[in-house]
Amino acid sequence: MVAPSRANEAAILDAALTAFGTLGFHGASMREVARGAGTSLSNLYNYFPSKAHLLAEVLRHANAELADRLARAVAEAGDDASSRMREAVRAYVGYVVDHQLAMVVSTAEVRYLRGDERDRLVAGRDENEALFTRIVEQGVASGEFRSPYAADATRAILSTISAIALWYRPDGRLSRGQLAEQHARYALALLEAPLPRP
Incomplete structure (x- = not known):
């Protein structure tokens, strides 16, 4: 090629x-x-x-940008798990808003990939999920996150953010920043972490 x-x-x-x-x-x-x-x-x-190669490359680029945004957000956050979770969620929501079509395609069309192309994409997605898992594990270990269902809460957080792509409208009630802050609060509430003042 x-x-x-x-x-x-x-x-x-x-x-x-x-x-x-x-x-x-x-x-x-x-x-x-x-x-x-x-x-x-x-x-x-x-x-x-092939069309499958093209789809794989589209999704690889999208996932790489998301990974970069998440890594930078967490690196610039505080050392505590709550701060890291808040910034990771804000970055993820920002990505979904900025790349809504890519998120829709990523969710709906990945099933058409097979073999190594699918495996590489899934591995990249797993790495992004692992970033959130590590933050949650840190928060559980430190006592910041008190939920007895931390793993389930992590999946719920990621699923909720991904679903934004299906309903978000730029002219909607919430601005990009308000939407990110709202979901950061949802995430911390699910994990039973102390919430910042609104």
């Missing part, structure tokens, strides 16, 4: 995300992606030999 230039790659991935998000994996065609990227079908196949 020929490595595309950064400009070509960005155009192709943006067009692919739009196609997968509006038409679904089966409804989207490589011809549609090529048209959206302003390139020829044969040129697209030089870069991505």
Whole structure:
């Protein structure tokens, strides 16, 4: 597979995300992606030999950006588990709002990946989940998080944030920052952590 230039790659991935998000994996065609990227079908196949490869790359890029945002947020947070959880949740909500279509595609279309492509994507997602798990384990060990159902609470937190992509509207009642703060409070409440003053 020929490595595309950064400009070509960005155009192709943006067009692919739009196609997968509006038409679904089966409804989207490589011809549609090529048209959206302003390139020829044969040129697209030089870069991505199949639609599954293209979907895998779209999702890999999305997951890598989410991982980067989470890592930076946690690194810049305080040392206590509550601060780290609050900032991780805020970063995740911010990502979902900024990349709503990517989240929808990631949730709905990953089932079409097989083999190594799916395994690599799942491993990346597992790493993001593990970041939250480590924070929860820290909070449980320190006594900050008092929930007897910490593992279940972690899954509920991640599921709730992911679901924002299905209903969020930029012109909705809450601003991006308000939505992030609300979900940070939800997370700490689920973990039975002391809540900051509103």
